[in-house]
């Protein structure tokens with residue numbers, strides 16, 4: 001099991017995490033087959049956003065429409081952990097199973113070390129097993145927007 005996430009999308013995941021820090025950020029990764037091509041940021045509307053996340057239902061609708069309109073699949077659901085490791089919490093696992101969203105990968109970004117964010121991907125199964133997935137880059141070079149200016 002693997003998911004291909006271009007480095008540009010990886011950098012956007014980290015950026016979204018840092019912008020929302022100390023709150024958790026969340027959103028979707030979209031693409032085809034197992035290769036991510038789009039990131040869709042959502043608002044975290046949970047009442048305790050530092051340790052929990054809840055995707056804004058309006059953003060969820062927009063995301064699903066965007067995916068349909070652009071012939072994309074929702075390949076991943078991401079959120080950040082600002083104070084803990086990049087591993088799904090028991091709550092994350094329960095929420096995944098209860099929401100019925102177990103086809104997409106769960107992408108976790110940990111900001112425990114702010115200068116070295118960690119990103120990991122997991123498959124959560126119906127029987128609440130958590131299996132790590134391999135994240136591959138597609139070799140596409142990441143060019144920092146500020147590098148050439």
Ligand SMILES: [Zn+2]
Nearest residue numbers: 081088089092
């Ligand atoms: Zn979590």
